[in-house]
Amino acid sequence: MGNGTFLQRYLITDEYWKAGYGPIFFYTGNEGDIWEFALNTGFLIELAAQQDALLIFAEHRYYGKSLPFGNNSFNLDKIGLLTVEQAIADYAVMISMLKHELAATDCPVIVFGGSYGGMLSVYMRIKYPNLVTGALAASAPILSVAGLGDPGQFFRDVTSDFENIVPECRDAVKGAFHQLKELGELQDYMKIQSAFTLCKRPSSAQDIQQLNGLLRNAFTLMAMLDYPYSTHFMGNMPANPVKVACDTMLRGADLLANLRDSAGIVYNSSGVLTCFDLNSLFVKCADPTGCGLGFNSLAWDYQACTEINLCYESNNITDMFPAMTFSETERMEYCSKRWGVIPRPDWLKIQFWGNALSTASNIIFSNGDLDPWANGGVRKSLSSALIAINISGGAHHLDLRGSNDADPASVIKARKTEADLITYWVQTARTMRSKQHLL
Numbered sequence: 001m002g003n004g005t006f007l008q009r010y011l012i013t014d015e016y017w018k019a020g021y022g023p024i025f026f027y028t029g030n031e032g033d034i035w036e037f038a039l040n041t042g043f044l045i046e047l048a049a050q051q052d053a054l055l056i057f058a059e060h061r062y063y064g065k066s067l068p069f070g071n072n073s074f075n076l077d078k079i080g081l082l083t084v085e086q087a088i089a090d091y092a093v094m095i096s097m098l099k100h101e102l103a104a105t106d107c108p109v110i111v112f113g114g115s116y117g118g119m120l121s122v123y124m125r126i127k128y129p130n131l132v133t134g135a136l137a138a139s140a141p142i143l144s145v146a147g148l149g150d151p152g153q154f155f156r157d158v159t160s161d162f163e164n165i166v167p168e169c170r171d172a173v174k175g176a177f178h179q180l181k182e183l184g185e186l187q188d189y190m191k192i193q194s195a196f197t198l199c200k201r202p203s204s205a206q207d208i209q210q211l212n213g214l215l216r217n218a219f220t221l222m223a224m225l226d227y228p229y230s231t232h233f234m235g236n237m238p239a240n241p242v243k244v245a246c247d248t249m250l251r252g253a254d255l256l257a258n259l260r261d262s263a264g265i266v267y268n269s270s271g272v273l274t275c276f277d278l279n280s281l282f283v284k285c286a287d288p289t290g291c292g293l294g295f296n297s298l299a300w301d302y303q304a305c306t307e308i309n310l311c312y313e314s315n316n317i318t319d320m321f322p323a324m325t326f327s328e329t330e331r332m333e334y335c336s337k338r339w340g341v342i343p344r345p346d347w348l349k350i351q352f353w354g355n356a357l358s359t360a361s362n363i364i365f366s367n368g369d370l371d372p373w374a375n376g377g378v379r380k381s382l383s384s385a386l387i388a389i390n391i392s393g394g395a396h397h398l399d400l401r402g403s404n405d406a407d408p409a410s411v412i413k414a415r416k417t418e419a420d421l422i423t424y425w426v427q428t429a430r431t432m433r434s435k436q437h438l439l
Contacts, residue, residue, distance in 0.1 A: 042402020144376025368394020
């Protein structure tokens with residue numbers, strides 16, 4: 001560490017690569033262990049095989065095993081080097097070095113990412129067009145995180161997913177939360193503990209708020225990960241978890257038990273928990289959609305306190321959840337107390353163009369209509385070089401997942417369009433390169 005460098009992890013395979021000629025497919029790792037993304041991004045492996053590509057999955061600084069200061073990385077004096085700019089600069093350096101080492105200087109690079117990783121792919125193409133030929137940004141909420149969204153949109157869209165299964169499902173969830181609220185107001189903590197099988201009896205309004213957050217988070221994850229087959233990504237989900245939750249919510253008159261068991265689809269998929277521990281299963285943070293757990297959750301919390309705006313709120317009017325605010329002021333108070341930082345709400349708009357993207361090129365924005373993040377992203381093509389693909393029946397970056405028998409026709413078509421555009425970008429880059437060589 002003496003010379004101010006750190007070890008950054010990446011996964012690489014040349015199994016499909018036509019050495020020195022085939023393109024380089026580079027996954028811009030996001031907020032977690034890189035294996036988690038590699039194991040859930042089968043489309044890239046299929047595409048690399050089709051297009052003779054070298055495949056690289058890069059881990060984001062401060063996540064997984066790429067901790068610049070080991071376990072001290074999250075100390076206040078060390079975490080400041082966790083920024084979007086530093087992360088994409090890491091990737092730019094990695095691409096340059098690997099191209100040199102592998103004698104691949106003429107190979108076009110296409111970047112790929114999902115969610116925050118999709119944002120990073122967009123930013124790579126904008127910031128380093130000298131290195132990156134094109135980007136596939138799947139489920140990248142680049143508008144809402146730049147503060148260009150409506151704070152009610154996210155939880156309204158989560159609600160629609162359940163409502164679209166059957167409207168009674170939304171009403172049951174809303175009704176269950178209402179019963180919980182009434183018990184909280186009566187301070188009947190014993191009843192709440194037994195209804196939700198909590199390990200510890202709640203004892204304050206704050207505990208009830210934590211329970212609300214934990215429950216709302218379960219519905220958020222089921223909406224995001226509403227794939228047509230069971231998955232092991234950000235936890236274990238059954239096939240069609242939104243439908244499974246609605247069946248659970250509507251199976252009988254005890255709404256609180258139904259709400260508990262619906263949350264259990266997320267928190268107790270193994271069935272081994274005998275009770276729910278409010279504080280170990282869910283961490284409240286600067287991302288109201290959840291930060292996850294462990295070190296990764298610390299890193300994401302810090303990012304949500306600095307550059308990435310996630311001021312999403314539920315209001316119990318346009319959505320089925322308890323009214324839970326998260327205003328700019330609340331964010332500022334939380335972040336200065338937790339990390340000693342003041343968020344910069346306008347920075348992503350300035351630094352990475354916000355919605356003024358018309359001069360960019362070679363970016364695909366794909367979104368699934370089941371994904372609550374979708375409406376925070378680009379849903380309409382902005383030019384012939386900035387293409388929006390909307391996947392009906394698609395959850396969070398379904399198109400990046402490997403082919404599956406249960407795939408809807410829409411995602412098969414989307415992947416084909418993506419593959420064709422990428423082929424075109426690679427060929428165009430090659431043509432331009434050979435013209436430059438002639439000059």
